[in-house]
Amino acid sequence: QVSLVESGGGLVQAGGSLRLSCAASGSIFRMNDMGWYRQFPGKQREVVATITNGGSATYIDSMKGRFTISRDNAKNTVYLQLNSLKPEDTAVYYCKADVNSGNRFFNTRRDFWGQGTQVTVTS
Numbered sequence: 001q002v003s004l005v006e007s008g009g010g011l012v013q014a015g016g017s018l019r020l021s022c023a024a025s026g027s028i029f030r031m032n033d034m035g036w037y038r039q040f041p042g043k044q045r046e047v048v049a050t051i052t053n054g055g056s057a058t059y060i061d062s063m064k065g066r067f068t069i070s071r072d073n074a075k076n077t078v079y080l081q082l083n084s085l086k087p088e089d090t091a092v093y094y095c096k097a098d099v100n101s102g103n104r105f106f107n108t109r110r111d112f113w114g115q116g117t118q119v120t121v122t123s
Helices: none
Strands: 001-006 012-015 020-026 026-039 046-051 057-059 066-072 078-081 093-101 106-112 118-123
Touching: 001 066, 001 093, 020 026, 020 093, 020 118, 026 078, 026 106, 046 066, 046 106, 057 066, 066 093, 078 093
Parallel strands: 012 118
Antiparallel strands: 001 020, 020 078, 026 046, 026 093, 046 057, 066 078, 093 106, 093 118
């Protein structure tokens, strides 16, 4: 089994910054793409940014220039730097990892999700 633990959320004023972290642990044979998603109350979860294990990042257009995704493969950790935050960025942020869990003789591939971390931006 694999677990993802997020940290770094909190309360910040508009224009401020936060850095979210998501550390994966457990029976990880290979870590594939990782990503950050967010969910507004009453809405479906939406992608914010994703990153391959080679470090290639993809963002939705509205995030470009303000948010930066990165990862440390040695630590199985993905980060999301949030800059120039706006009240409309207020949401629960989730990380997701595409993982081959198991060992080289037998492993299965599936997505795992973190528990979510609240980001609240005040005006």
